Amino acid sequence: MHCCRVMGGATTSAPPSAGSDSGSNMLWFYTDDAPGLKISPTVVLIMTLCFIAFVAALHIFGKIYRAKAGAGL
Template sequence: MALGGTAPPRGSAAATANMRRRRTAGGGASGGAAGTMLQFYTDDAPGLKISPNVVLVMSIGFIAFVAILHVMGKLYFVRREA
């Protein structure tokens, strides 16, 4: 929305110029979001340090556990009906 109170129509040249001004005023990739994302990947970041392999094995294990529970539930349900 422009400072005057109304925004230019969506496909107009004025809207395109307004978007260009907004993008360049923000500073591009050196904005605040990039700085906060990079701190997750430093050694100084607080929290648990888990390797990607451990995360992969744990997620596959969780998927397998849920699948086994589904199969066991189906078998239990079939036996109760019979």
């Protein structure tokens, strides 16, 4: 069985408590040692809105195609 290895070897610390002022924000878990894709929340929002618009366009095109295909019968 293949075992995954943590890159960097740095230890993780506990999240800061809600009352502390040193670095307490919602994005404390974004660190340089964290593996994976690092994208900003703005990019995620834009990608989400584009996906919703694409799905809505597919629904509209599907209804138009079905209406034209049904009218030819």
